[in-house]
Amino acid sequence: MIRPRWEWALETDEGVRLDASLSPVFTTQFDAEQWLGEHWRSLRAAGAAQARLLGEGQQVTPTIVFRAP
Structure with a gap:
């Protein structure tokens, strides 16, 4: 499988x-989304400004833009 x-x-x-x-x-969309929710601040500090979730190489959600609170 x-x-x-x-x-x-x-x-x-x-x-x-x-x-x-x-x-x-990740093997599930849920795990991927949970991980991003926990790590977006450190990713932003590393230079990431936005994220696109890819499922099997295809974008599956709208682009998420990191905005500092």
Whole structure:
């Protein structure tokens, strides 16, 4: 059985994709979304300004923009 693959495409303000190793690969959308909710601040500090959730390489949610509170 092939498991689904979910991962975050993290990008700068200019839309440049950051190193893919910043996001683990997940087997569920829920796990991917939970991870982003826990780590978005440190990702923002590392230069990420937005994130796109990819399911099997296709964007499956609207782009999420990180805004500092």
